[in-house]
Every structure is written in C-alpha cells, then in structure tokens.
Amino acid sequence: MEFKDYYKVLGVPRDAPQEVIKKAYRRLARKFHPDVSKESDAEARFKEVSEAYEVLQDPEKRQAYDQLGANWKQGQDFRPPPGWEWQGGGRGAGADAAFSEFFESLFGHGRDPFADFGGFRRASAPRKGQDQTVTTTITLEDAFHGATRNLRLQTRVTDGNGQQRLEPRQLRVRIPAGVTQGQQIRLSGQGQPGVGGGARGDLYLEINIAPHKQYRLEGRDIHLDLPVTPWEAALGCKLQVPTLGGWIDMTVPAGAQNGKRFRLKGRGLPGKPPGDQYVTLQLMTPPADTEKAKALYRRMRDEMPLNPRESLRV
Structure with a gap:
C-alpha cells in the first residue's frame, strides 16, 4: 500500500502546533468540500484532508504516526512494522469518512501489548512526551513591560505497576515584553514526560490580553x-x-x-x-x-x- 504523508496533505510542518493544523484543515475542507468545490477531484481531496486531520488532531494518533519516522515519502510502498498495533480511541472529527487502506492498517482494531501507555507502540523505542497548550490572561501593561507568571500544570506519570495518574506541578515562566493577543510561547521540554526514556514534550503558552478600560x-x-x-x-x-x-x-x-x-x-x-x-x-x-x-x-x-x-x- 502507499504511505500517506499527512503533514504534506495539510501543508504543515511536522512540528506544527495544533492550532496551525486546525486552521489548515478548515481552509482545505472549505476548498474541497464536494457541495461547494468545482475541482474535478474535490471529493477525493476532501477525504484525504479529513483522514490527515483525523490522525494529526488526535495527540495519541499523531504521536503513533510520528514514530514511523520522517523518512517516508508520499506514495512509497509501506507495510506496518511487525508488532505494531493500535488500541486507542475511536474516530473523531472524520468518523464518517471512508479512510484509506493505509489508515486502516495502522489504526484498525487489535491487541495492544502496551495498552497501559495507550495507542500505537513499539516496546523498545523511546517516545517523546505529548505537547501541552495552556492559556494565561495578562493585562495590557504586562504585554508592554513583560511579566512573570506561576502556572499550575497537571503532569501524567506512570508508576511501577504501569498505572497512570495526574500530579500537579508549578512552573514559573517569564512573558517577554511585546507579546500580542493569541501569541503562543514555546517552552521546550516542559510538556508531558516521555515514555521509555524519551524526551519531555513541549509546553505552548497561549497569551490572552484582557480588555483595558481606556x-x-x-x-x-x-x-x-x-x-x-x-x-x-x-x-x-x-x-x-x-x-x-x-x-x-x-x-x-x-x-x-x-x-x-x-x-x-x-x-x-x-x-x-x-x-x-x-x-x-x-x-x-x-x-x-x-x-x-x-x-x-x-x-x-x-x-x-x-x-x-x-x-x-x-
């Protein structure tokens, strides 16, 4: 079967944050929706875009997909690696779409020997932790001068029995002068812990500037x-x-x-x-x-x- 480069389908880089992926999907879905598009291949393109978004908008599916590596190219002959199975959540936004053989081969039903960690896994490979996005509200004066904030976060940890739980943690962050409404600040390595020795994910701090009285x-x-x-x-x-x-x-x-x-x-x-x-x-x-x-x-x-x-x- 052919490998599907979902990042190429949506026209986004592999490290694109969720908001960028969502905007790209909405733009392409409007462009190729069969009810409005005049493109000859609109229906096929719409299904392709929906399938890509189904994977990349879901943190677990995206993380599993990323483990295949960045060296695969669109259209290359592909077979799932031995021992890789999916037992994560069901379909989301694209649940009604007829997905490709490539999608079904990766995210069809099967026994997952690493179900305690959720999703599509390979036991020997370390995995980077999930990225997180949190929103903090600041004043206009804070945006002008810069500010410091103490964030209360929830970190997912796994004990020796493979059981997961959430633990609170605090993080003190510096917000630089000149941030704008909706801007995201990337804090490398401050997201969820990795699995199997993998690096922590990143934390994206989204800025909301409160209305000012004058x-x-x-x-x-x-x-x-x-x-x-x-x-x-x-x-x-x-x-x-x-x-x-x-x-x-x-x-x-x-x-x-x-x-x-x-x-x-x-x-x-x-x-x-x-x-x-x-x-x-x-x-x-x-x-x-x-x-x-x-x-x-x-x-x-x-x-x-x-x-x-x-x-x-x-």
Whole structure:
C-alpha cells in the first residue's frame, strides 16, 4: 500500500502546533468540500484532508504516526512494522469518512501489548512526551513591560505497576515584553514526560490580553479616545496624553475636528518594528445647565453661524 504523508496533505510542518493544523484543515475542507468545490477531484481531496486531520488532531494518533519516522515519502510502498498495533480511541472529527487502506492498517482494531501507555507502540523505542497548550490572561501593561507568571500544570506519570495518574506541578515562566493577543510561547521540554526514556514534550503558552478600560489593542497598535473641549480644538493647544510608557506632550492644531486622529510613532507594544499609538479626538460639549451658559450658547449661535449639514443637501 502507499504511505500517506499527512503533514504534506495539510501543508504543515511536522512540528506544527495544533492550532496551525486546525486552521489548515478548515481552509482545505472549505476548498474541497464536494457541495461547494468545482475541482474535478474535490471529493477525493476532501477525504484525504479529513483522514490527515483525523490522525494529526488526535495527540495519541499523531504521536503513533510520528514514530514511523520522517523518512517516508508520499506514495512509497509501506507495510506496518511487525508488532505494531493500535488500541486507542475511536474516530473523531472524520468518523464518517471512508479512510484509506493505509489508515486502516495502522489504526484498525487489535491487541495492544502496551495498552497501559495507550495507542500505537513499539516496546523498545523511546517516545517523546505529548505537547501541552495552556492559556494565561495578562493585562495590557504586562504585554508592554513583560511579566512573570506561576502556572499550575497537571503532569501524567506512570508508576511501577504501569498505572497512570495526574500530579500537579508549578512552573514559573517569564512573558517577554511585546507579546500580542493569541501569541503562543514555546517552552521546550516542559510538556508531558516521555515514555521509555524519551524526551519531555513541549509546553505552548497561549497569551490572552484582557480588555483595558481606556486603551484598545489592534495587533501591536494602541488606540485611545482623547476628550477635548471645543475651545481646545478650535484654538489649538498642547495636551498631555497617556501612553503605556508614560505621559507625553501632543500638539492639537487650531481648527481640529471631532474624530481627528493623531499617530504617536513607536508608542504601541514593543517589537521589531514596534507598534504605534493612535489618538482620536473626542469633543466634549459643556452642558447648558444655567441661564448664563444658555445665553453664551445663544450668542455663539448668533455670532458664529454654522450649518454642519450643508454637505448633506441634494
């Protein structure tokens, strides 16, 4: 039978994290879905993509598949190594797909002499531990300055009788300045323990940046709405503006309108290049809550006539 290079099918590297594999599958599944695709081989390609994702999205199946080695190429003649059998979980996302002979030969039913460890095994070969992904929430200030976090993790260990259990452990990690929303930080060798002397897996720390009460984050850029008075905007002024790095002076030119935006270069999140901060003027109108204030507004109406809707005339 022909060997199936599932990484090549999805167009991802062998060390791709789960999120990258998921995105690649969704993109290709939409492209080749028989109900929408106009490709002549859409149905076959859709089944091939579904089969690849069925294996690579499942940590146990992926780990078993990876043990075959990286030297096999798509289409090469292949036979499962002697003594290799699968007794892991059933099918997942692609359960309704008609999978290939290659898939069935690897993940069909059979007795697994190493069932205590789960899945597709070879007794003499050490296996790398599973990768882990955990999410931590930080503030925008943490993203700007960098931060330290203590993570509480669950590690799977196997005792002398082959019984598995979860043990808690703590890990202190440094989050570098300039991380962005959704970014994953790879911590090599901090995942699950290996089997048979294999190396530990990796830990992927996914960053979630909490919403801020006055700033909005877009990539590395920071956005701020800055309240100003009508006379500050009309006459021009110099104002102090808050940034994540401290207060700075900013000049508002005379005649500035509501919604005018200013760019403070390099005042966003650190990086190469760093982000910028964008400041948008927000005119605040004083209340006409006294007779004196009302009289002043009437005087402005009479002495400074303005029709702001003139451009709307047909």
